[in-house]
Amino acid sequence: MNDTAGPARSLCIIGCGPRGTSIVERILANVPTLYGDRPLDLHLVDPYPPGAGRTWRTDQPGLLWMNSAAEQVTLYPDESVDCAGPPRPGPTTAGWLDAPLHDGGYAARRDQGRYLRHFFETVTRARPASVRLHLHRARATDLRRTPDGRQLVVLDGGHPPVPADRVVLAQGHLDHRPGPVPPGLTRIGPGPADPDALAALPPGAPVLVRGLGLVFIDCLALLTEGRGGRFLRTAPGGPLRYLPSGREPRLFAGSRRGVPLPPKPARDTSAAPAAGPPALRFATVEACRDRLSRPGATFGRDVWPLVLAELGWCHYRALFAERPTAAGTTWADFDAQYALLHTDPERLAKLARAAVPDPADRLDLDRLADPLAGLRFDGADDLQRRLQGHLAGELRRRTGPARGIATALVDALQRTGAVIEELWRDGHLTADQVAEALDRFALGTHLSSGPPPLRAAQLLALAEAGVVTFVGPGMRVETVAGGSSAVYRATSPALPGVVHEAAVLLDARLAAPDGGQPADPLRRALYSRGELVSEPGSGGGASGLPRLSGTGLHPVGADGTEHRDRIVAGPAQFPRPGTNAVYFRQNDAIARRLLLDPAEA
Numbered sequence: 001m002n003d004t005a006g007p008a009r010s011l012c013i014i015g016c017g018p019r020g021t022s023i024v025e026r027i028l029a030n031v032p033t034l035y036g037d038r039p040l041d042l043h044l045v046d047p048y049p050p051g052a053g054r055t056w057r058t059d060q061p062g063l064l065w066m067n068s069a070a071e072q073v074t075l076y077p078d079e080s081v082d083c084a085g086p087p088r089p090g091p092t093t094a095g096w097l098d099a100p101l102h103d104g105g106y107a108a109r110r111d112q113g114r115y116l117r118h119f120f121e122t123v124t125r126a127r128p129a130s131v132r133l134h135l136h137r138a139r140a141t142d143l144r145r146t147p148d149g150r151q152l153v154v155l156d157g158g159h160p161p162v163p164a165d166r167v168v169l170a171q172g173h174l175d176h177r178p179g180p181v182p183p184g185l186t187r188i189g190p191g192p193a194d195p196d197a198l199a200a201l202p203p204g205a206p207v208l209v210r211g212l213g214l215v216f217i218d219c220l221a222l223l224t225e226g227r228g229g230r231f232l233r234t235a236p237g238g239p240l241r242y243l244p245s246g247r248e249p250r251l252f253a254g255s256r257r258g259v260p261l262p263p264k265p266a267r268d269t270s271a272a273p274a275a276g277p278p279a280l281r282f283a284t285v286e287a288c289r290d291r292l293s294r295p296g297a298t299f300g301r302d303v304w305p306l307v308l309a310e311l312g313w314c315h316y317r318a319l320f321a322e323r324p325t326a327a328g329t330t331w332a333d334f335d336a337q338y339a340l341l342h343t344d345p346e347r348l349a350k351l352a353r354a355a356v357p358d359p360a361d362r363l364d365l366d367r368l369a370d371p372l373a374g375l376r377f378d379g380a381d382d383l384q385r386r387l388q389g390h391l392a393g394e395l396r397r398r399t400g401p402a403r404g405i406a407t408a409l410v411d412a413l414q415r416t417g418a419v420i421e422e423l424w425r426d427g428h429l430t431a432d433q434v435a436e437a438l439d440r441f442a443l444g445t446h447l448s449s450g451p452p453p454l455r456a457a458q459l460l461a462l463a464e465a466g467v468v469t470f471v472g473p474g475m476r477v478e479t480v481a482g483g484s485s486a487v488y489r490a491t492s493p494a495l496p497g498v499v500h501e502a503a504v505l506l507d508a509r510l511a512a513p514d515g516g517q518p519a520d521p522l523r524r525a526l527y528s529r530g531e532l533v534s535e536p537g538s539g540g541g542a543s544g545l546p547r548l549s550g551t552g553l554h555p556v557g558a559d560g561t562e563h564r565d566r567i568v569a570g571p572a573q574f575p576r577p578g579t580n581a582v583y584f585r586q587n588d589a590i591a592r593r594l595l596l597d598p599a600e601a
Contacts, residue, residue, distance in 0.1 A: 008039035008132070011594050012153050012164035014140045014522065016046040017053025018116055019569055020170035022075055022583070025123045026591035028131065030085040035595045037130045043162045045136045045153060051120030052113035053172060054192075061195055062108045063221040067214055067451050069267060070094035070107040074577040075119045082580050083588035088123070092577055103454035104267050136162060141521040143167060143531075143566075151565065156521075166594050170569040175519035176511030184485040189507030193218035195226075198506075201249045203227075206502040208490045209253035210477055211509030212260040216253065217451045217459070219508050224248055224462060231458055239392075240461040251468045252490060252500040253508075258372045258473025259390060261446060263456035265407040266399040278317075282342050283310035283416045285423065292428050299433040303423075304440055307416045308365070309342035311409060315363040316352070318408035326361045328354075363409070369443045372473040372494065380498050384463065387470045391460040399453050413448040417441055422582045427550030431535050434545075471500060512544060530558030532568075545570075553590065567593070 011027065013020045027042065048054045066073070076090030077083070094101065096118065099111040107115075124133055142154035146163070153162040173192075181187045188197045193215055201207060201223070209216060225231070228245030283306040291302040316338070320331040327334065334355050341347040352362045366373070371390060377383040398406045420437050423429050429437060450456065462468045472492025480489045480501075490500045511518075518524055526532040532555050535545045546568055547556045553567045567590055575581030 008041050009166075010041040010043065010150075010162075010164045012043040012045060012151075012162055012167045014045045014153065014167065014169050015053070015171035016044045016050040016120070017048070017055060017170070017172050018051075018075060018574065019172060019572060019587075020044065020046070020053070020168070021051050021116065021120050021123075022587045023168060023170060023569060023590055024120070025075070025088065026077075026085055026584075026588045027594060028123055028127045029088055030588070030591050030595055031128050031131060033086075034592060037128065040131045041134060042131055043134045043136060043153070043164060045138060045140050045155065045162065047137055047139045049113075049117060050135060051117040053116075055172065056109055056113035056116050058110045058113040058117065060110050060113075061222065061226065062110060063226050064109040064193065064218050065102055065106045065221075065452060065455070066093075066109055066112050067106070067217075067264070067449070068574060069105040069264075070097060070101055070112075071105060072576045073107075073112070073574045075116065075574075076577075077575075077581075077584040077588070078577055080578045080580045081584040081588070083585045084592060085588045090119070090122075103452040106452045134162075139521070142525045143522060166565045166567070168567045168569055168590065168594070169522070171520060171523075172571045173510050174523060177517050177519045182479060182481075182486040184503060185479070185488065186504045187507065188504070189215070190509050190511040191215075191507075192510070193222060193508075195222055198222050198226075201504060203247040203249065205249045205504060206500070207249045207251050207504045207506050208471075208477060208488050208500060208502045209251050209506045209508050210255065210475065210490075211507060212253055212255040212257070213509060214261065214449070214451060215510060216260070216508040217455050219506060220251075220459060220462060220468070221455070223251070224458075224467060229467075231461055240457050242458070242461040242465040242467065244465060244467060248467050249504075250466075251506075252471055252502065253468055254471030254473070254475030254490060254492060256474060257370055257446070258470065258475065258492065258494070259387065260456070260459060261450035262394040262406075263398050263450045263453040265403045265410055266453045280310060280415060280419065281313055281339075283307045283419055285419050288419060288423055289428055292423070292433070297433075299429065299436040300440065303420075303433075303437075305343060305345055307420075307440075308345055309338075309348065310416050311365070311412050312348060312352070312363050313338060313342070314408045314412035315405065316356070318405045319356070319361060322402045322404045323361070326358065327356055365443060369446055370473075375473075375494055377472065377495050380469070380495065383470060383472055383495055388460060388463050391456065391463065395453065395456055395460065398456075410448045413444040417444050417448075418579075418582055425551065425582055425586050431547070435536060469500070471495075472498075477505060526555070531555065531561075531563065533558045551589070552593070 013023060044050055046053060048057055052058055071092050071094040073093045077087050078089045079087050081087060093107055093112055093115045096115050097107060097111055101107055136155060136159060138155040138157050138159040140153050141156050144152045146152050151164045151167055153164055155161060175191050188194060198219060227247040229248060230243045231240045232243060234241050287306055288303050291297060294302060320327055337351055341351060356362050424434055471490050472494045474493045475490055477488055477490050479486055487501045487503060488505045532546045535547045548568055549556055549562045555563050555566055555568050569590060572583050575583040
């Protein structure tokens with residue numbers, strides 16, 4: 001295509017972190033064959049450096065690590081990606097970095113930012129001559145319609161507005177608008193770990209921490225090693241011991257489950273690369289699509305049993321391989337019966353009970369997802385002993401000789417999660433089915449998205465040193481007036497009568513989607529005018545996720561209008577190389593819709 005007629009089309013990407021940058025790469029890759037040498041203005045709006053964005057900025061402390069192994073992260077779409085646009089092979093983070101990796105292969109977050117900035121500079125430097133690139137280091141505050149049918153992206157800081165024919169919202173995780181804080185109290189978060197806010201916490205001060213996930217792990221690093229504390233091995237290969245600096249605050253931490261995320265399984269960096277996992281057997285995209293095509297299909301009744309069958313098959317396959325004495329039958333016999341019964345969860349459970357005598361060796365997702373459910377503890381010391389024992393057990397299961405069993409389950413969770421994401425992105429799930437899928441796959445997030453093993457070992461050492469005290473499951477935080485000042489108070493129903501109080505609350509978690517009330521002024525403006533509305537949640541309330549038009553990802557307004565010149569590309573995990581990642585396929589489809597003429601898009 002070499003048509004040079006007509007005015008330049010103007011595209012605007014709001015948010016130029018990894019997601020926006022990948023869309024930019026796909027636009028530039030598709031321009032030659034899809035758009036030709038017609039003039040194209042490509043506007044990128046982000047107050048943070050392009051490529052890295054806010055989360056991966058290169059000036060953050062080196063103590064903040066990635067939670068995915070650097071060799072499993074890429075922004076280059078390789079030959080495995082089944083998309084219409086051309087591939088652009090390139091290195092993984094590990095293959096490009098010249099910086100040291102931590103705990104067998106995890107990069108510092110600022111070094112990942114260097115990789116992302118290099119990627120951005122590489123792909124934009126090689127852009128077609130017809131593409132004019134405009135970088136706007138500003139925040140978008142509104143998106144307005146103009147009389148000529150175009151759009152105007154309003155920027156803060158006195159920057160002139162940006163005219164655009166089509167706009168992509170790729171802003172990543174959005175912050176939450178915090179509620180009022182009573183005088184004398186301090187609240188940090190929710191949101192990513194904030195080094196400046198954490199640095200202001202006084203040594204020895206009690207701090208209530210809500211959330212035991214990845215943000216909590218980041219905060220721990222800054223509040224302990226970041227203040228001069230040290231972790232030592234008591235013996236080669238032995239447990240860690242923490243030597244405090246005396247500058248740490250005292251952390252009282254809890255969550256709904258009451259337990260931290262289990263760590264990623266340890267990787268054997270000395271072994272030769274292993275063959276990839278077997279292909280999905282039950283929860284394939286095709287099988288799930290077939291189930292969803294049935295009249296009245298629901299995610300829970302029709303798709304979730306296939307996911308459970310897949311997870312169980314991967315777990316038992318690894319168990320029979322790693323610890324054959326744990327089973328009372330051969331893998332061939334078990335596998336044959338499993339295949340016949342895979343659509344019936346109750347009969348699969350009966351088969352597992354008959355073949356695997358020890359309940360601890362069977363896959364019990366409820367126990368794994370909520371290990372403290374229904375328990376009561378005889379005082380705070382009992383809870384600390386139980387939680388420390390739980391952490392030590394998780395470390396053994398995920399770093400010991402039989403860690404291949406946990407590895408198989410984590411891999412299966414990630415791959416079945418990718419199937420559900422593909423069904424979602426391709427429009428095969430209704431709004432109700434999406435809400436139920438997200439609710440059920442909270443299990444997968446808990447079991448597969450944990451920190452590097454060393455970070456979990458450090459948390460155990462901090463608990464043993466008394467720097468971290470666990471509050472318990474079902475943690476409840478309330479503000480209580482007391483005399484001339486107020487305090488935050490934390491309790492757990494599993495520990496009646498035990499109360500923790502502090503003047504500081506650290507919300508160590510990312511903000512939940514908040515339809516209509518995000519801190520981002522652009523989203524707030526669109527919600528206020530009904531140009532964005534929230535999808536319903538599984539419990540009947542709002543999910544906070546914007547209502548989109550299926551595969552097109554166009555926002556659907558309160559009046560049913562589909563805004564086809566806008567696309568909402570939500571946050572997503574980094575893609576893994578060689579996996580035909582949905583991330584790349586979706587970004588390629590977005591780029592091509594932006595470049596096509598309206599009649600074709």
